[in-house]
Amino acid sequence: MEGDGSNDGNRPRFLCEGVIFEILTRVSSESLWPCRWVCKEWRKLTYESNFNHHHCERTQTLSGFFIQESFKCNYSSSFISIDHSPTIPKPSLNFLPEKVKIEASSSKGLLCCVNQEVIRHRCYYVCKPTTQQWRKIPNPKNRYFAVRMAMFVQSSNPLRYKIVRFSQPVKMIKNYLRCEIFDSSNWAWKRSGDIGLPPLVGLPPGPGVLINGIFHWLTSENLIFAFDINYETNRMIRLQQEEPDLNNDFRVHKILADCKGRLSVIYITDHRMEQWVMTKYSKELWKKKHSVNLEALKSEECSSVMEALYTAEVALMTSINKVIWYNFQKNKAVVDRVKHFLASEKAFSFQSDLVPCNMRTE
Known part of the structure; x- marks a missing residue:
């Protein structure tokens, strides 16, 4: 829509x-x-923070992020939230049969994980942490290194989901992505068409932003790579033509985000944040939403990087070993420290109820 x-x-x-x-x-x-x-x-x-807090409490829903840490090539993860009800146990991944690395998350409370063994012993799992349910799924072709994965839950009852995996040869002859899709309906991976990329274009680390069934990644050349997982089509979207007004600051960090169900790009410097929202998706029309002074992120938080929007006015930011909830309307930051250094793919959005799902295939 x-x-x-x-x-x-x-x-x-x-x-x-x-x-x-x-x-x-x-x-x-x-x-x-x-x-x-x-x-x-x-x-x-x-989409307001006050609504999200009450909704989580009254519906017994978890809303937040799984944060992934890395220590001596081993991964660990923990759930964080500013709306966590004390009556609900915090979910973890300790119920899985082995230690895993998160590869993708969905908006329906499912995670796709892979174990931390060598490639020949690689195992993929789909799980629902709030109910401690899990199921091992078939392996994709592991010949090529996976550069991105994404997961889309089509329905909860019956449970139907798809997982897309993009990989690239170690020595690239052509600038392309190899695409595989797992469909829970037939419980198998299939090879989709290879995806050609413009010259010098690569996909930086981070989960894709899902808008209306289409995943989006901001590329290294200021383009947005969009992949429709249902129709298996892709396109490149250009950012807005107007330059962001950030006082000619050359240290500009950009992220994609979901802003009230619309695709959004956020520009951040050490001093300011500027947000643009796509108002007409088919015509690639952008509109500047707001510009915010980041005075509250001075001193030790000045090197933080924005990862995602939690609500319309609260952003999740990270540094080497810190997680920061920043309310840019109130210009207020709340800092949580983590035990180890954060991994390159560190923040996975997570929202889930406490209702068990049918993890079995028919």
């Missing part, structure tokens, strides 16, 4: 804002998405 996400003709005007808040904070996560398309007010309300 495109447009502003509103439906003014069917707007329920007979309910006051307080009643709407009480109702929507009790709606399941799966039912919340269609509610956001009722009208602009509902859409704005359901």
Whole structure:
């Protein structure tokens, strides 16, 4: 869907804002998405931090990130959140039969992980940490090194999901990605078409941003690589033509993010942050959303890197061994320290209920 996400003709005007808040904070996560398309007010309300906090508490839902650390070539992960209810145990991956590295996460509470053994003993797992359920899936072709993986849950009941794996030869003859897709419906990997890339274009570390069934990665040449996992098609999207107003600061870090269901690019320097949102996806039209002073991130937090948006006004930022929740509307930062150094692919968005799912195939 495109447009502003509103439906003014069917707007329920007979309910006051307080009643709407009480109702929507009790709606399941799966039912919340269609509610956001009722009208602009509902859409704005359901992306606010205050709403997210109450929704997690009232629906017994976990919302946050799995943070991945690396120590002596071994990976460990932990769940972090600023909306975690004390009545819900924090999920971990200790229930899996061996130590794993997270490869991809989904919006429905599933993770795709791989064990930390050598390639010939490689095993892939799909799991739901909140219910400690897991299932081993067949291995893809491990001849080539995986550069990116992504996971898309099509439905929760019955459970249907797809995993895409992009790999490249060690010695590249052509600038292309080898694409494989795992489909839980037939419980097998299949080889999709190779994807040609423009010269010098590469995919930096980080999970893809999922918008309307399409994964997006910001490339090294200021293009956005978009892959539709259902139709197995891809395209390159250009960033906005207008240059960001960051006072000619050459140290600009860029990330992609999901901003209220729309693709967003965020530019960050040591002093300012500027956010642009794609308002018309098919026409690649961008609009500047806001520019923020980053005064609260001075001193020891000045070297932090933004990883993702948690809510519309709260960002997740990291440094070598710290995780920072930064509210750029209130200009306030909350710092959590981690035990080891953070891995290159360090932050995986995670949202899940506590309902067991059917991990078996039919």
